[in-house]
Amino acid sequence: xxxxxxxxxxxxxxxxxxxxxxxxxxxxxxxxxxxxxxxxxxxxxxxxxxxxxxxxxxxxxxxxxxxxxxxxxxxxxxxxxxxxxxxxxxxxxxxxxxxxxxxxxxxxxxxxxxxxxxxxxxxxxxxxxxx
Amino acid sequence: xxxxxxxxxxxxxxxxxxxxxxxxxxxxxxxxxxxxxxxxxxxxxxxxxxxxxxxxxxxxxxxxxxxxxxxxxxxxxxxxxxxxxxxxxxxxxxxxxxxxxxxxxxxxxxxxxxxxxxxxxxxxxxxxxxxxxxxxxxxxxxxxxxxxxxxxxxxxxxxxxxxxxxxxxxxxxxxxxxxxxxxxxxxxxx
Numbered sequence: 001x002x003x004x005x006x007x008x009x010x011x012x013x014x015x016x017x018x019x020x021x022x023x024x025x026x027x028x029x030x031x032x033x034x035x036x037x038x039x040x041x042x043x044x045x046x047x048x049x050x051x052x053x054x055x056x057x058x059x060x061x062x063x064x065x066x067x068x069x070x071x072x073x074x075x076x077x078x079x080x081x082x083x084x085x086x087x088x089x090x091x092x093x094x095x096x097x098x099x100x101x102x103x104x105x106x107x108x109x110x111x112x113x114x115x116x117x118x119x120x121x122x123x124x125x126x127x128x129x130x131x
Numbered sequence: 132x133x134x135x136x137x138x139x140x141x142x143x144x145x146x147x148x149x150x151x152x153x154x155x156x157x158x159x160x161x162x163x164x165x166x167x168x169x170x171x172x173x174x175x176x177x178x179x180x181x182x183x184x185x186x187x188x189x190x191x192x193x194x195x196x197x198x199x200x201x202x203x204x205x206x207x208x209x210x211x212x213x214x215x216x217x218x219x220x221x222x223x224x225x226x227x228x229x230x231x232x233x234x235x236x237x238x239x240x241x242x243x244x245x246x247x248x249x250x251x252x253x254x255x256x257x258x259x260x261x262x263x264x265x266x267x268x269x270x271x272x273x274x275x276x277x278x279x280x281x282x283x284x285x286x287x288x289x290x291x292x293x294x295x296x297x298x299x300x301x302x303x304x305x306x307x308x309x310x311x312x313x314x315x316x317x318x319x320x321x
Binding site: 004007008011012013030031033034035037038039040041042043044045046047048049050051052053056057059060061063064065066 | 149152153156157160161162163164165182189245246247249250252254261265276277279284285296302303305306309310
């Protein structure tokens with residue numbers, strides 16, 4: 001018997017005939033018993049792996065199965081743009097309006113932005129349903 | 132519910148089933164990550180290579196001919212990427228260094244009393260200590276010991292493109308080195 005056979009026996013790669021012969025030998029050979037036990041112990045230790053970091057797995061998911069679709073990314077950009085336009089309109093109106101209080105302006109801008117976003121959002125939903 | 136094979140999962144996600152890809156990722160992530168870390172010795176680089184391997188699988192799913200080799204493909208791709216990384220970042224990328232013990236390693240019979248000592252050592256299960264010692268072995272021996280829980284010796288031989296006898300010899304040398312270090316340590320009670 002050789003060390004080679006201990007390793008092949010341990011990994012289940014001996015033929016049926018050689019496995020039977022090795023088992024018979026193993027029953028009486030202290031040397032092979034010790035080597036087999038040692039090979040098992042080291043293999044188990046090597047198999048005790050630390051988990052891959054969660055952020056790494058998340059990174060893979062975000063680049064594959066959970067990647068935001070082009071439409072979703074486009075929609076987010078579009079929504080941001082609409083909010084900016086609404087803000088600009090609000091500021092423009094403020095500049096041309098004679099004396100209005102700060103509170104009135106904020107209330108006006110807030111309402112305008114919400115209305116415009118609500119309209120835009122429902123348009124997008126309709127668009128998504130259609131396409 | 133029966134566990135789906137790697138091949139089945141590849142077929143499913145190549146048809147658009149993202150959950151199948153995620154199942155494959157979660158199935159192999161830990162072993163693959165540790166293997167890459169053991170190769171490049173740098174967790175940041177290992178993370179990037181890990182990501183590249185799964186992105187490659189995801190991107191080429193439709194062309195992938197699984198045939199029971201998904202796990203081998205993942206590890207082999209990781210191995211190639213690790214070699215490329217080492218080639219670009221370190222001077223020595225060869226795992227084929229001369230073994231310092233030469234070829235005289237087949238000590239068939241352990242010296243008197245060492246068989247009993249070895250059995251006792253095996254029973255102690257110093258997992259953390261053994262893991263550290265595996266990590267300190269020469270690259271070739273280390274690689275075989277890291278791959279062994281996932282592949283047969285024959286599969287490892289195919290993967291690393293070495294004769295089966297060489298792979299077995301590397302494994303044996305690694306086991307012997309760890310044994311000798313632990314047996315020589317006075318704090319290990321035998």
